[in-house]
Amino acid sequence: MKGRTSFVIAHRLSTIxxxxxxxxxxxxxxxxxxxxxELMDKNGFYAELYNSQFSGDNIENNAV
Structure with missing residues (x-):
């Protein structure tokens, strides 16, 4: 998608x-x-979701 603007909606964070x-x-x-x-350095919600996808944890049950 290089050289253009694209909107991607993804549940699999490795996609984005x-x-x-x-x-x-x-x-x-x-x-x-x-x-x-930047989002991983913030160690916030994105980092928690990203890490959970690779550790087997299910963060969706903890989402507010």
Whole structure:
């Protein structure tokens, strides 16, 4: 998707890892934004979701 603007909605976060800007939504609200590295450094909701996809945890049961 290089050289154009694209909107991608994904549940599998590895799909959007290379995006320039990721908007993290929860309950209809944008709660975090940044690229993958920035969001992982914040250690917030995105990082928790991303890590849970690779550790086998189910974060969806803990989402508010």
């Amino acid at each position: 890892r290379q995006a320039n800007l990721i908007l993290v939504m929860n309950n209809g609200n944008v709660i975090e934004k940044g690229n993958h590295e």
